[in-house]
Amino acid sequence: MIDDKYEPLTIQSLPQRLKTISELTALVGTDTNSWKVEEVGDGNLNLVFIVKSPAGSAIVKQALPYVRLVGDSWPLPLYRAYFEYHALTRQASRAKGTVPKIYYFNNDQAMIIMEYLAPHKILREKLILGEKVENLTDTLGEFCANTAFRGSDLSLDTAEVKSDRALFSGNVAIPAITEGLVFCDPYFDAEMNSHTPGLEPVIKILRNDIDMKSRVQHFFRLYSAQQDTMCHGDLHSGSIMCTSSESKVIDPEFVTYAPFGFDLGMLFANFFMAFFSQPEHRTKDLETYQSWILGVVSGTWSSFEKEFTKLWNTERTGMLYPKTMFENQGHSSGKALQHLLNDIWRNSLGFCGIEMHRRCLSLAHNADFERIEDAKRRAPLEARNLMMGRELILNSEKITNTASLLKLAHKFNRENFL
Amino acid sequence: MIDDKYEPLTIQSLPQRLKTISELTALVGTDTNSWKVEEVGDGNLNLVFIVKSPAGSAIVKQALPYVRLVGDSWPLPLYRAYFEYHALTRQASRAKGTVPKIYYFNNDQAMIIMEYLAPHKILREKLILGEKVENLTDTLGEFCANTAFRGSDLSLDTAEVKSDRALFSGNVAIPAITEGLVFCDPYFDAEMNSHTPGLEPVIKILRNDIDMKSRVQHFFRLYSAQQDTMCHGDLHSGSIMCTSSESKVIDPEFVTYAPFGFDLGMLFANFFMAFFSQPEHRTKDLETYQSWILGVVSGTWSSFEKEFTKLWNTERTGMLYPKTMFENQGHSSGKALQHLLNDIWRNSLGFCGIEMHRRCLSLAHNADFERIEDAKRRAPLEARNLMMGRELILNSEKITNTASLLKLAHKFNRENFL
Numbered sequence: 109m110i111d112d113k114y115e116p117l118t119i120q121s122l123p124q125r126l127k128t129i130s131e132l133t134a135l136v137g138t139d140t141n142s143w144k145v146e147e148v149g150d151g152n153l154n155l156v157f158i159v160k161s162p163a164g165s166a167i168v169k170q171a172l173p174y175v176r177l178v179g180d181s182w183p184l185p186l187y188r189a190y191f192e193y194h195a196l197t198r199q200a201s202r203a204k205g206t207v208p209k210i211y212y213f214n215n216d217q218a219m220i221i222m223e224y225l226a227p228h229k230i231l232r233e234k235l236i237l238g239e240k241v242e243n244l245t246d247t248l249g250e251f252c253a254n255t256a257f258r259g260s261d262l263s264l265d266t267a268e269v270k271s272d273r274a275l276f277s278g279n280v281a282i283p284a285i286t287e288g289l290v291f292c293d294p295y296f297d298a299e300m301n302s303h304t305p306g307l308e309p310v311i312k313i314l315r316n317d318i319d320m321k322s323r324v325q326h327f328f329r330l331y332s333a334q335q336d337t338m339c340h341g342d343l344h345s346g347s348i349m350c351t352s353s354e355s356k357v358i359d360p361e362f363v364t365y366a367p368f369g370f371d372l373g374m375l376f377a378n379f380f381m382a383f384f385s386q387p388e389h390r391t392k393d394l395e396t397y398q399s400w401i402l403g404v405v406s407g408t409w410s411s412f413e414k415e416f417t418k419l420w421n422t423e424r425t426g427m428l429y430p431k432t433m434f435e436n437q438g439h440s441s442g443k444a445l446q447h448l449l450n451d452i453w454r455n456s457l458g459f460c461g462i463e464m465h466r467r468c469l470s471l472a473h474n475a476d477f478e479r480i481e482d483a484k485r486r487a488p489l490e491a492r493n494l495m496m497g498r499e500l501i502l503n504s505e506k507i508t509n510t511a512s513l514l515k516l517a518h519k520f521n522r523e524n525f526l
Numbered sequence: 527m528i529d530d531k532y533e534p535l536t537i538q539s540l541p542q543r544l545k546t547i548s549e550l551t552a553l554v555g556t557d558t559n560s561w562k563v564e565e566v567g568d569g570n571l572n573l574v575f576i577v578k579s580p581a582g583s584a585i586v587k588q589a590l591p592y593v594r595l596v597g598d599s600w601p602l603p604l605y606r607a608y609f610e611y612h613a614l615t616r617q618a619s620r621a622k623g624t625v626p627k628i629y630y631f632n633n634d635q636a637m638i639i640m641e642y643l644a645p646h647k648i649l650r651e652k653l654i655l656g657e658k659v660e661n662l663t664d665t666l667g668e669f670c671a672n673t674a675f676r677g678s679d680l681s682l683d684t685a686e687v688k689s690d691r692a693l694f695s696g697n698v699a700i701p702a703i704t705e706g707l708v709f710c711d712p713y714f715d716a717e718m719n720s721h722t723p724g725l726e727p728v729i730k731i732l733r734n735d736i737d738m739k740s741r742v743q744h745f746f747r748l749y750s751a752q753q754d755t756m757c758h759g760d761l762h763s764g765s766i767m768c769t770s771s772e773s774k775v776i777d778p779e780f781v782t783y784a785p786f787g788f789d790l791g792m793l794f795a796n797f798f799m800a801f802f803s804q805p806e807h808r809t810k811d812l813e814t815y816q817s818w819i820l821g822v823v824s825g826t827w828s829s830f831e832k833e834f835t836k837l838w839n840t841e842r843t844g845m846l847y848p849k850t851m852f853e854n855q856g857h858s859s860g861k862a863l864q865h866l867l868n869d870i871w872r873n874s875l876g877f878c879g880i881e882m883h884r885r886c887l888s889l890a891h892n893a894d895f896e897r898i899e900d901a902k903r904r905a906p907l908e909a910r911n912l913m914m915g916r917e918l919i920l921n922s923e924k925i926t927n928t929a930s931l932l933k934l935a936h937k938f939n940r941e942n943f944l
Contacts, residue, residue: 261747266705277688277689278692287845292845296850318862326865326866332687333754334752427710432714433743437733439739441740444744448744
């Protein structure tokens, strides 16, 4: 039995402390001398160990009581492992095969033991390297559609929705990071902000745009109040691991009941940032690869739309849009579905624009831009990204399809704002 | 001490069972021989006793384990008293003086002891009798604005919002009545439906209007998912008690986190139903009194708008629309407020239209129409009400102010649909 009292694992202590967990020894055997332990947590929040032996492998993920990126000056509750575990089990049943297998959870140690994904790589790294992933849009669209639909009042008994909303309402501190860093900090001189020198003229445009800031707060209200479904909450390209043809979604500790379009918006934003950063990552096949990235955006939406429609027609057993009001009277619910999809699309664009701002202006920038060492070359690309984000926030109602969205990305990709 | 085990009170058993509750004896004295007990629960769900003595008075409200209106074939959890109690304490602190004083709560007995409001009368009765109430719009607007604003992320610390959302998520069975009877049953041939004979042509129009039904479900989604604030949940004219110049809001057992505009929409609907039913309640001063009712609708909105604006400027301490993004940068948040108010207004009209349908088509009709004994005279008035409801659901975005709304009511009041 492992201890009741929380204590962070180390490479040295892990075998001794976890050797009695049968779920782990079933994977890597009982001979701890044969275990190879490596710490690979390159994210912002947690310890992540790979445990390997000739018998097999596993991931041991343990929360730390503070934000790893910042240090113990920013405490963060260990309970996030509890919410991550509950999110993972729900995702596993709602979107089969899209998340790592979960073998064990220990609440006292804020620890989850799960499948070691190999030879998967973080998608963001692949995007920086110019690698393509087959079937990516199918997996992402299906993940988003299945988790969105099956976690909502379109599908579940509403008592279950209400009970899960209550459960995930306890996850206060982790969504608070999103509330602050995503929806507020980019738009004023917040303490933890940083940005590439040279971006000041663009930042001034954003912070002086009262209409845009008002829209940002409208989307913030939706994020905080419109609890359509259980969202991943942090679905960026660093939360996706891929081989050349298989993708898995990881790290749902930001899980929260939020609008249907929230995860899609975060995803789109991270693909657009990959898109805008490409000119500094390659010259060969630049346009081809950029087009491939944009195709991931449109393909993910198409796949989402297709899967959501399928679920609408086959699994609409929740209290919303009941068949008694449509099909059972010989009335098509197609228009109702279209209105709902339009609403999801529009909101996803708003969330997308805000995430595009956040990753260049507040804490936790992303590698797509950060790997560009020369700030003078980075700034103009980030400026395109920031200005397109503004456009999406202001005009999400007017961009009615993926073709218009992609056209916009091409347009901003040609502009010089500095 | 009263029993742990739940048992409904009767006029006979009440004194003996409650005589040791000091909060009650402080009001009506310890001499139970001097107590006069009367049962006055004319609503659909609960036992309501008035306890009077020469020393004073109190209301004892006790939940029954079934829907009183229907009987024990429709069980309903006793826990609703718990949610009503928590709603009342929050309303009392957020909108001072607008709800009865609460003296005692007993969870086992699902019982609340509260202020006996006298000589207050149910507002619906006054509207049927043609009585005016001074200050009504101020009280209603302030109640709606204060409870909406102060129960939301515009004002509270978000941890408190999330914790209250979780608490009220437990109130499954009571909002379920709204979910079924309000948002679904009117639009198909549901088991518990009833309607005035002769309305069939209008009902056919409603049930064949796929666009309208799709909008109804959009508003249902908002009701169920958009948890802006703690709403009363059932704010009709039967939940308001008035003297000629003072009004109090009662019966918040349908409490639920819902959109800002939900309570306003329910209110408006009940005033419109009072308005449309008037021709069968009086001939003298008909137009004057109808105009007074419409003035209550516009006045309630104006009072809401004024109070909400005051709170926006003086108590905006929650995470939404932070001053760091507006005032602290020398930027007005006035436009952001206007957008939010527009959104609240539009949604309130949608909810209003749906409530107007529900009260004539599904279970729990209201006395405004039911007191009209002659179905032939009732039907044409209900038809006006139903058709205006449809207009509101379909065109809530296009009716931009109270003047247009009132004009619409006058227009439908002149029409004949049967």
